[in-house]
Amino acid sequence: xxxxxxxxxxxxxxxxxxxxxxxxxxPRTVHxxxxxxxxxxxxxQLLCAAFAASAVLYGAIVGGxxxxxxxxxxxxxxxxxxxxxxxxxxxxxxxxxxxxxAAITTALAAGPETLMLxxxxxxxxxxLEAVPWIRHAQVMRLLPSTLQxxxxxRDPYAMWQNKGHTFVVDDEGVVLxxxxxxxxxxxxxxVGEGAAKHAAELYEILAxxxxxxxxxxxxxxxxxxxxxxxxxxxxxxxxxxxxVEMALDSLEKLQAERxxxxxxxxxxxxxxxxxxxxxxxxxxxxAADEVAPAGAPTSATGAVKKPGGRT
Numbered sequence: 001x002x003x004x005x006x007x008x009x010x011x012x013x014x015x016x017x018x019x020x021x022x023x024x025x026x027p028r029t030v031h032x033x034x035x036x037x038x039x040x041x042x043x044x045q046l047l048c049a050a051f052a053a054s055a056v057l058y059g060a061i062v063g064g065x066x067x068x069x070x071x072x073x074x075x076x077x078x079x080x081x082x083x084x085x086x087x088x089x090x091x092x093x094x095x096x097x098x099x100x101x102a103a104i105t106t107a108l109a110a111g112p113e114t115l116m117l118x119x120x121x122x123x124x125x126x127x128l129e130a131v132p133w134i135r136h137a138q139v140m141r142l143l144p145s146t147l148q149x150x151x152x153x154r155d156p157y158a159m160w161q162n163k164g165h166t167f168v169v170d171d172e173g174v175v176l177x178x179x180x181x182x183x184x185x186x187x188x189x190x191v192g193e194g195a196a197k198h199a200a201e202l203y204e205i206l207a208x209x210x211x212x213x214x215x216x217x218x219x220x221x222x223x224x225x226x227x228x229x230x231x232x233x234x235x236x237x238x239x240x241x242x243x244v245e246m247a248l249d250s251l252e253k254l255q256a257e258r259x260x261x262x263x264x265x266x267x268x269x270x271x272x273x274x275x276x277x278x279x280x281x282x283x284x285x286x287a288a289d290e291v292a293p294a295g296a297p298t299s300a301t302g303a304v305k306k307p308g309g310r311t
Contacts, residue, residue: 088114089145097153098176099133107131108139108147116141132176158203159189160196161218173197189217194224202227205244209252215261226271235260236267243273250276 088110096104107127110119121139128137128151136152154170159179161167168176168184173196190199198221206213212229220228220236227244229237240247247270254260254276260268269277 087112087145088116088119088147091147091149093149093151095151095153099131099151099153103131104128104149110147116143116145132174156184156187158196158199159184159187161189161191162193169196171200173199188219190219190221192221195219195221209248231261235265238267238269238271240271240273246273
């Protein structure tokens with residue numbers, strides 16, 4: 001064998017030490033593993049960590065903080081989703097005429113920080129329908145960031161004046177908003193307790209009498225049981241509790257025959273079905289009664305008609 005050549009790793013070399021031989025072996029890999037003692041130590045640390053976590057959780061529950069922790073986690077998740085573009089950025093409203101933007105926005109209770117996916121459309125619908133002007137509402141989510149609102153508003157029907165205050169009401173007597181009479185000049189004016197609730201019923205009865213309606217300034221509800229119509233000339237027409245159509249037929253006939261609407265009359269009392277009583281103004285109080293004879297009852301209270309038209 002040449003000098004300097006490497007010997008095979010398993011070749012035995014004679015050693016001058018008796019009869020023993022030394023075998024030369026190549027290097028080997030040694031795998032270092034945890035001893036049994038270290039394995040026990042790691043298990044103990046895991047148990048300690050679990051116990052500490054349980055103690056913290058128990059303390060949070062007993063201290064009433066678990067709900068706060070949960071809410072904080074949910075809020076954080078919602079903010080993350082909103083940041084991804086799922087917050088309310090736009091509101092589209094259809095059918096709005098008189099309801100204010102502020103009333104609709106307040107009822108919706110939605111803003112840029114509101115999560116679209118968690119927005120309760122049914123609750124928003126109920127809040128919108130609590131707005132006096134809004135009869136029906138529909139709320140829809142258009143992802144990712146738009147709320148569509150469709151509303152049906154109540155129609156203003158009359159101006160109701162009561163105890164020095166004026167309101168706009170619908171045909172059911174629902175108060176829609178405080179208002180000045182000049183804000184809705186085309187609406188009829190009703191006055192008194194219960195007038196708003198019964199206004200639609202009255203004007204339905206008055207529909208076949210356009211001449212009388214055009215001359216009216218207001219309708220006054222008396223005792224929440226009957227009406228007195230006040231004309232623009234100042235004449236008051238006292239209608240009965242019932243059979244109003246019959247009384248109006250008689251009034252229309254009286255106007256056609258005698259032109260009572262154009263005469264200087266303070267009041268036309270029609271509360272009795274068998275007669276009509278006229279009360280002249282002070283300037284003509286001495287004039288003779290043209291319809292009802294003196295001494296005849298002129299009202300439901302049993303008052304007696306006196307000469308000169310006064311009761």
